Amino acid sequence: MLRPFLFTGVLVEGLRTGEADRDGDGRIGMPELADFVMDRVADLTLHQTPQLWLFGAHGGDVAIARSRPQVSISTLSSELRFVSNCRSSAPCRGQGVGGCSPG
Known part of the structure; x- marks a missing residue:
């Protein structure tokens, strides 16, 4: 290959991965x-050392491809943020989703 x-x-x-977005x-x-x-x-x-050269360009941004928009955790609801934080931190103990409790 x-x-x-x-x-x-x-x-x-x-x-391909959308990382360029x-x-x-x-x-x-x-x-x-x-x-x-x-x-x-x-x-x-x-x-x-790649470089970008624009010959005769008159400003503006040319779209090359579409990618899936990235959703940041700050755009999630507080409930989803809580679950996400709980799953990514040390083991939680409590009554909430996944054994976690808010607060």
Whole structure:
């Protein structure tokens, strides 16, 4: 099986996984994709330095792909936040969901 070059592999990874959607709005713009690729390639090697060059561009952000919008825990209801916090912390003891009690 052929393996992609580092730059191409990182670019495809960012689009396929949605990790390039840095602001979580459901669309991957050219600046977001470029930032993702630059950061990821820099993490993997010192031998490549991707850059974004826009020739004749007149501003604006070009959408490259759509991704699933990311939901942050701050947008969840307080009940869901409680359950999420309880499951991610030390074992809870009590009467609530999953053996946890609020407060």
